[in-house]
Amino acid sequence: MESVERKDMVTNRDIYDVGRLTARPDTEAKKADFKRGVQRLGLDDQKDGFLYVPDTYSQDKPAALAVMLHGAGAPAEQGLSLLQRYADAHNMILIAPASREYSWDIIASDAFGADVIFIDQALEQAFSRYHIDPTRIAIGGFSDGASYGLCLGLTNGDLFTHLLAFSPGFAYTITTAGEPDVFISHGIKDAVLPVDPCSRRIVAQLQRRGLQVNYQEFNGAHEVPELIRRSGVDWFTGNNGSESRLTGND
Template sequence: MVTERDKYKTGRLTVTPPGKHTAKAEFTTGVEQLSLDNKKDGFIYVPKEYDSSRPAALAVMLHGAGGSAEQGLSLLRQYADANNIILIAPAARKYSWDIIVSDAFGPDVIFIEQALELAFEKYVIDPAHVAIGGFSDGASYALCLGLTNGDLFTHLIAFSPGFVFTLENTGKPAVFISHGVNDPVLRIDPCGRRIASQLKRQGLAVNYVEFDGVHEIPAHISGSAMEWFTGRGTKSR
């Protein structure tokens, strides 16, 4: 018998990209819990001036190992209002993401799918701007899921990733990778530089940025990622 986890064992999501831009149900702006799990949940952030007549960009942002959904939300929250971006920040089922903890896709893929279904049902999303990203382990996992589901995610944002792993690749998402040249946690040569080169060889459009720093996301780096994702000048609140 095929279990729900077996259905997601390659990391493929079954949720379909947002379709026709139509008005959705009533909504509230600001931060709300996803209310998908009573122990390890997550958050959704809707920009203050969200209007269903103007499709919003969507970014799923993933925390690092041992982090929290709050950390994932904080990665781009300062840009959400000014750039009309809805943020989803799930919590990993364990201390980090499933492919890292158990060498297999499963419960985190399912939870992220549920969060996306919620957003697509409730809000009007621009299908040309659907991103998944994160920091550290969250960046690695974002690359894994993003490359597996490149027909859904148009942009991948990886702040200091450690690796990338896929069982199948779909689509050609655009990729932003940043890495500190003095990162002592995930060293730049076997991590950021290697990953960027690997993805370029696969024919992907990769915006790779190195900075003079450690395992961190300086403000100018997150700002550059936003400018790249939105296709316009960076705005913050």
């Protein structure tokens, strides 16, 4: 299998060190040999990840794409499970990579690096094989995956149009680009990543930057309730607004 340290990727080391991604959608991509359903990325022997292509996908209709990231210590399947049940109805391709270590590089190693390269490879693969709508490209996840999704999403807002962060802990960037819309949810009873120093602080920071934030608190713990998942998908796929709002506090 292809290694995460592929030579043409290593030549972009300085770019990856600040969290920048190089892959971009090919609006003319219409390959005849594409597959539907769940499939392995095939980019690493030990820690790989998954791609999901909906049954409804057609090369004649550009699909939305979401990169969904797992929490610390969880498998790549967790990222896939966040939105998979909605993918067919919304013509949404999902990428669910596995982190190189127990969590994402900026958390496990205190620096951008191997995970940026791996995600760039996964995006390059999807962009070359599938017809992707450039106005509907998201990154996000749950817990550490949500934090890392914000980090890469804000760094690459000229690629990602939407960020979906379920119970994040922080958002760190060395450089930023673009102005992606942001969806953040958090349980008010979360004992793992308490809402006040985490999402409430993040939302205030993003709003000061002038970003559009759809913020939803709910009466729950460190989790992603089904109602929140549906709300995030509706927001991402254009069935909802992107204004800031709070829900489920009673």
